[in-house]
Amino acid sequence: MIFQEAGIIWGDVLAQTAQLGKGDRIAFEMSEVERIDGGTMALLVHIRDELAARGVRAEFESATENVQALIHLYRGDIKPAKRRRRKAEGALAQIGRATLDFVAEVGKTLGFLGGSVLAALGLLKEPKTGNWKHVIPTLERAGADAVPIVVLINFLVGFVMAIQGATQLKQCGASVFVADLVGLSVTRELGPLMTAIILCGRSGASFAAELGSMSVAEEIDALRTMGFGPILYLVLPRTLALVLALPLLTLVGDMVGILGGLVVGVTSLGLTVTGYLLETQRAVSPWDVFSGVIKSVVFAIAISTIACQQGFATRGGAEGVGRRTTSSVVSILFALIVIDACFTFFFHVFSL
Numbered sequence: 001m002i003f004q005e006a007g008i009i010w011g012d013v014l015a016q017t018a019q020l021g022k023g024d025r026i027a028f029e030m031s032e033v034e035r036i037d038g039g040t041m042a043l044l045v046h047i048r049d050e051l052a053a054r055g056v057r058a059e060f061e062s063a064t065e066n067v068q069a070l071i072h073l074y075r076g077d078i079k080p081a082k083r084r085r086r087k088a089e090g091a092l093a094q095i096g097r098a099t100l101d102f103v104a105e106v107g108k109t110l111g112f113l114g115g116s117v118l119a120a121l122g123l124l125k126e127p128k129t130g131n132w133k134h135v136i137p138t139l140e141r142a143g144a145d146a147v148p149i150v151v152l153i154n155f156l157v158g159f160v161m162a163i164q165g166a167t168q169l170k171q172c173g174a175s176v177f178v179a180d181l182v183g184l185s186v187t188r189e190l191g192p193l194m195t196a197i198i199l200c201g202r203s204g205a206s207f208a209a210e211l212g213s214m215s216v217a218e219e220i221d222a223l224r225t226m227g228f229g230p231i232l233y234l235v236l237p238r239t240l241a242l243v244l245a246l247p248l249l250t251l252v253g254d255m256v257g258i259l260g261g262l263v264v265g266v267t268s269l270g271l272t273v274t275g276y277l278l279e280t281q282r283a284v285s286p287w288d289v290f291s292g293v294i295k296s297v298v299f300a301i302a303i304s305t306i307a308c309q310q311g312f313a314t315r316g317g318a319e320g321v322g323r324r325t326t327s328s329v330v331s332i333l334f335a336l337i338v339i340d341a342c343f344t345f346f347f348h349v350f351s352l
């Protein structure tokens with residue numbers, strides 16, 4: 001019997017064993033089988049195991065020495081083990097497994113961050129080893145190309161915030177303080193955070209997908225083979241580009257967000273442009289703007305580190321690239337919120 005005949009054999013055996021139930025017995029008579037290949041033998045053993053699972057006693061009988069050796073090779077002469085039903089994982093077990101996976105991912109990300117810091121220190125000692133030519137193109141893609149969406153989103157944030165606050169402030173006769181509300185909220189919190197979220201979706205996902213594709217194609221391994229440090233060659237240029245781009249985009253977002261509040265103040269609250277800007281200047285100090293810029297630098301490092309680490313960890317082809325890209329965006333968003341909360345708590349404790 002050869003594998004080309006396996007389909008016919010499979011159909012005949014299934015038809016003859018369909019009515020068998022628990023307690024029945026069937027024998028595979030092998031005395032007239034002179035030769036058989038591994039594929040056909042594997043199918044017969046599989047049928048024997050399926051019958052055993054139904055409680056049917058199935059055995060191979062009268063096989064020649066050569067055929068018996070193949071039966072033994074495929075464990076056809078060994079009693080099949082009883083199949084154990086897999087118990088459904090409980091809710092507590094799922095929570096525990098997810099927690100362990102989360103802790104493991106955090107550890108990998110921190111380790112990757114440490115490697116990036118060491119590579120950056122080495123770059124300071126030997127600047128000529130840096131991949132500087134990729135900084136400007138990355139800066140253009142991450143910074144200049146993101147200006148339209150950053151302007152639109154931050155304008156709408158300032159606009160909506162002013163509308164929401166105007167109703168209550170107008171009832172108290174304090175319409176002018178909408179400038180304080182928008183100015184402080186945008187410069188200290190929403191400007192840096194919203195801009196970072198935008199870059200998370202644009203640049204973070206892009207970095208993860210690019211490096212993930214390179215990892216799947218073994219291009220990163222090829223760089224190591226040629227003596228190039230992947231972190232020095234791939235990660236640091238992207239990190240530097242984001243560190244330069246995000247603070248600048250944050251300043252643009254701050255100005256546009258204040259402009260959105262100005263539109264509401266002039267059109268709905270009867271404020272003058274000069275009065276609104278003077279109130280904003282009085283309420284918003286240079287430290288408010290600078291604190292947002294400090295946040296944006298840390299946000300940029302977090303986006304680049306997590307996205308690149310997820311890209312380096314990609315396995316499993318196109319599906320793995322998609323999975324890691326999604327994971328990078330979710331992880332970055334979570335990290336941004338945690339970092340922002342830490343900064344806010346720190347500034348509050350020290351009255352900054």
